[in-house]
Amino acid sequence: MAPSLEKTIYIGAFVHSKSLQDLEICQKGAIGVGENGTIAFVERNVINPEALREREGWESAKTVRVGENGFFFPGFIDTHIHASQYPNAGIFGKSTLLDWLNTYTFPLESSLSSLTRAKQVYTRVVSRTLSHGTTTAAYYATVHVDSTNLLADICLSKGQRAFVGRVCMNTLSPDYYRDASVADGIRDSQACIDYIQRIDPSAELVAPIITPRFAPSCSAECLRALGALHRETGVRCQTHISENKPEIALVKELFPDSKSYADVYDAAGLLTPKMILAHAVHLTAEEVALIKARGAKISHCPASNTALTSGCAKVRELIENGITVGLGTDVSGGFSPSVLEMARQAIWVSRFVAMNDGDQAKLSTEEVLYLATRGGAKVVGLEDKVGGFEVGMDWDAQMIGLGAVPESGESNLEADDPVDIFGWESWDDRVAKWVYNGSDKSTVAVWVKGRLVHQTSRYER
Incomplete structure (x- = not known):
């Protein structure tokens, strides 16, 4: 240290x-x-x-x-960023979410099985986010154990506070880039948890985070196994929810017995106070109530939601319903690694919402700066240590x-x-x-x- x-x-x-x-x-x-x-x-x-x-x-x-x-x-707190996608920042073409994953994201992430390439990418993204004032980041890595551990090493050596997650997915992704089985995914996730806790036993700077990519990429068995890992280890979790409407329809098709997207995670034991849910653009009233009841947190990613035409999250409604909200760059769906840019974008998205819902939907300068600091600290469970x-x-x-x-x-x-x-x-x-x-x-x-x-x-x- x-x-x-x-x-x-x-x-x-x-x-x-x-x-x-x-x-x-x-x-x-x-x-x-x-x-x-x-x-x-x-x-x-x-x-x-x-x-x-x-x-x-x-x-x-x-x-x-x-x-x-x-x-x-x-310091700013980025509650949702894909370190492995940083080279694609600003490259989203005309894609919507599901097309973008297959066209841009999976090929790039799979290439980081090379530690040489992973070191190049992860060194740059940690340096770049620090240069933008990001002192804490909740990172998604890839499915690869060694390169995920390398990201944790780099964060620790450069002094950035970070949550580092090995991405879990066993379905709806290319054969060349997925967990071979649920057992393999849990074994590899445990290996990353063990490694990160070994290099920083007190979690002074770096901590592991359980990371199911999102429900469509994980079978029900996989999600349940990750829920069990969450209970056994007490490690925080992060994933995506209700980013766009085709994704929500797909979740309904894949999990027909679930009441909602949020219920999929709840049934697996993942919807807890230690869960960070990215996006939450199209939540139903019932899902908002469930997320509030479970104490899960939300990462608002305004630039990404606009870039991929996913929609405009109604942040004012989330806050008024008592849900904790922070900001996420969502690189590379988001084009910038700057949380300050996300504060701007959050203001713009709230004004887009206000054009239909009225001025009460607008977020102020004071409010977005809170989301970028103290709000983010609450999302990652560090409100007693950082943010003010x-x-x-x-x-x-x-x-x-x-x-x-x-x-x-x-x-x-x-x-x-x-x-x-x-x-x-x-x-x-x-x-x-x-x-x-x-x-x-x-x-x-x-x-x-x-x-x-x-x-x-x-x-x-």
């Missing part, structure tokens, strides 16, 4: 969600992070930052200051740096951040401009549990 860290005081503006609607913007703040990577103190309205060194034990603490137009923000800036929480954070426009209006646009700050904007305006215009160029540095895991040339220690 990572060596002991220096005590560090992070000085400057910080922004985080206090609740779904309440975004705290502290313009003159200071956050002290101890040698264990957790937050020791949070100060607001700091007049003299140097006086913080008078605290006992903090006399020799290192300081990190954010720029004038910048701020510290919690409170004493005792881990320092999973990103330094955001926004560009200052000089009086002349002229500057090196290639070197500048894409967010132009003219100086007269309120802090609410600055945050909004970042949400709508920011990119990985806005992310100056990233920390996970106090460890610096990404920095750009704009970061000054």
